[in-house]
Amino acid sequence: xxxxxxxxxxxxxxxxxxxxxxxxxxxxxxxxxxxxxxxxxxxxxxxxxxxxxxxxxxxxxxxxxxxxxxxxxxxxxxxxxxxxxxxxxxxxxxxxxxxxxxxxxxxxxxxxxxxxxxxxxxxxxxxxxxxxxxxxxxxxxxxxxxxxxxxxxxxxxxxxxxxxxxxxxxxxxxxxxxxxxxxxxxxxxxxxxxxxxxxxxxxxxxxxxxxxxxxxxxxxxxxxxxxxxxxxxxxxxxxxxxxxxxxxxxxxxxxxxxxxxxxxxxxxxxxxxxxxxxxxxxxxxxxxxxxxxxxxxxxxxxxxxxxxxxxxxxxxxxxxxxxxxxxxxxxxxxxxxxxxxxxxxxxxxxxxxxxxxxxxxxxxxxxxxxxxxxxxxxxxxxxxxxxxxxxxxxxxxxxxxxxxxxxxxxxxxxxxxxxxxxxxxxxxxxxxxxxxxxxxxxxxxxxxxxxxxxxxxxxxxxxxxxxxxxxxxxxxx
Numbered sequence: 001x002x003x004x005x006x007x008x009x010x011x012x013x014x015x016x017x018x019x020x021x022x023x024x025x026x027x028x029x030x031x032x033x034x035x036x037x038x039x040x041x042x043x044x045x046x047x048x049x050x051x052x053x054x055x056x057x058x059x060x061x062x063x064x065x066x067x068x069x070x071x072x073x074x075x076x077x078x079x080x081x082x083x084x085x086x087x088x089x090x091x092x093x094x095x096x097x098x099x100x101x102x103x104x105x106x107x108x109x110x111x112x113x114x115x116x117x118x119x120x121x122x123x124x125x126x127x128x129x130x131x132x133x134x135x136x137x138x139x140x141x142x143x144x145x146x147x148x149x150x151x152x153x154x155x156x157x158x159x160x161x162x163x164x165x166x167x168x169x170x171x172x173x174x175x176x177x178x179x180x181x182x183x184x185x186x187x188x189x190x191x192x193x194x195x196x197x198x199x200x201x202x203x204x205x206x207x208x209x210x211x212x213x214x215x216x217x218x219x220x221x222x223x224x225x226x227x228x229x230x231x232x233x234x235x236x237x238x239x240x241x242x243x244x245x246x247x248x249x250x251x252x253x254x255x256x257x258x259x260x261x262x263x264x265x266x267x268x269x270x271x272x273x274x275x276x277x278x279x280x281x282x283x284x285x286x287x288x289x290x291x292x293x294x295x296x297x298x299x300x301x302x303x304x305x306x307x308x309x310x311x312x313x314x315x316x317x318x319x320x321x322x323x324x325x326x327x328x329x330x331x332x333x334x335x336x337x338x339x340x341x342x343x344x345x346x347x348x349x350x351x352x353x354x355x356x357x358x359x360x361x362x363x364x365x366x367x368x369x370x371x372x373x374x375x376x377x378x379x380x381x382x383x384x385x386x387x388x389x390x391x392x393x394x395x396x397x398x399x400x401x402x403x404x405x406x407x408x409x410x411x412x413x414x415x416x417x418x419x420x421x422x423x424x425x426x427x428x429x430x431x432x433x434x435x436x437x438x439x440x441x442x443x444x445x446x447x448x449x450x451x452x453x454x455x456x457x458x459x460x461x462x463x464x465x466x467x468x469x470x471x472x473x474x475x476x477x
Contacts, residue, residue, distance in 0.1 A: 095395030096419050105388055115371075118367075118370065125368050129413045141153070143155065143374050156179055157183075157184060187281075189280070199359055202291050204290050209293060216330055216331075217243075218247065219250075226273075232320060236323040236324075237327055241327075242331070247260075261292050264289060265292040265293060267292075268333070270288075273285070274301070279301055295313070302318065304316050308352070309351035310346030361410070400422040409443070420433060
């Protein structure tokens with residue numbers, strides 16, 4: 001697969017869970033798209049349409065040192081021979097120049113002049129890094145539309161923040177089976193994830209206020225018919241002498257007409273009990289607990305630890321057998337100020353890198369990320385046309401092979417070129433190349449959208465440069 005469009009496409013459903021880690025080993029002979037967050041999360045996009053173009057890229061040619069370019073003379077290395085560093089550098093520079101020239105084919109569609117058109121909704125964002133319009137046009141067929149379009153050439157979009165346990169089509173496989181080409185749900189494996197998290201909405205780094213309530217925990221539960229065991233867990237905690245103030249309709253023992261976050265601030269623990277146990281389904285119950293400096297006790301997403309801002313920052317009741325041990329831990333933490341402060345250490349040292357990478361996803365509006373995804377699909381489709389067939393993605397010489405990669409910041413559309421040598425295919429070399437490229441451009445990260453006071457705290461605690469980068473790795477055999 002060739003080209004500089006973004007990574008929003010990937011392999012089959014079985015590969016969707018490759019997340020929250022570093023980039024996979026850089027193996028020659030494999031071609032894939034990856035979206036990585038340096039210091040954090042690995043997001044791999046999930047569009048099966050790209051698989052065919054990946055496999056064909058295995059057989060595309062590599063440029064070679066010594067090949068003529070357009071019939072012209074081939075530059076020669078300096079007179080130092082194999083041991084001459086200047087000659088080696090000249091070969092590398094020649095390879096990079098050739099790849100920059102021959103591996104750059106302009107796309108037919110300019111999204112500034114011909115923006116992505118999404119039908120079925122009103123515009124709900126202010127800025128996007130690709131031309132994008134929402135609405136209808138009498139003279140233009142939309143590229144995609146919310147719901148299933150009668151025209152099969154128009155991608156249908158499913159967008160929802162509800163659990164699939166209540167709305168079955170909010171499962172990726174079910175949505176695909178019903179004809180949706182683009183899925184926007186809370187699952188981080190969906191095409192365009194739409195989570196409940198945001199720096200702008202939640203003052204996550206707010207200071208920890210004094211805990212003044214006698215009860216250990218507060219609960220706000222109003223759906224007493226949830227499709228999990230959350231009410232049983234609450235009752236078991238109470239039977240184990242964990243005092244809980246309930247403000248919701250279920251088990252209410254306190255007046256519910258209160259501000260939720262302000263109320264949570266007075267408690268050591270918050271029962272962040274979701275209405276279903278579904279991977280990645282993490283709602284405001286969890287994030288409001290973090291804002292309040294109240295340790296979340298979670299019934300919900302089985303992978304909730306992937307959302308943790310720090311080690312020991314949350315307690316998870318995976319099943320009812322866990323209730324007794326969690327109750328014991330709650331009592332121990334409540335009676336030990338040092339243990340309580342350690343659980344909230346992330347509030348002072350800054351959250352984990354993976355947590356920052358997760359929350360930064362919301363720095364770009366989901367509607368803009370949708371347009372970037374659609375534009376990427378359009379470019380990927382064009383990359384399968386004949387004019388892209390003979391582009392080299394590497395250049396070989398007696399000194400080794402130079403690989404051409406296109407990178408971009410997550411949430412943006414324009415890609416930049418970097419080069420890696422066959423003897424330096426390491427994560428450290430990749431990080432160095434990416435950061436070096438963006439520093440040379442005086443790039444200002446666009447994903448860091450914390451309110452200013454949070455940003456100051458973040459920069460104070462974490463001096464290391466943070467960039468969420470989309471990287472296209474395009475190896476040839």
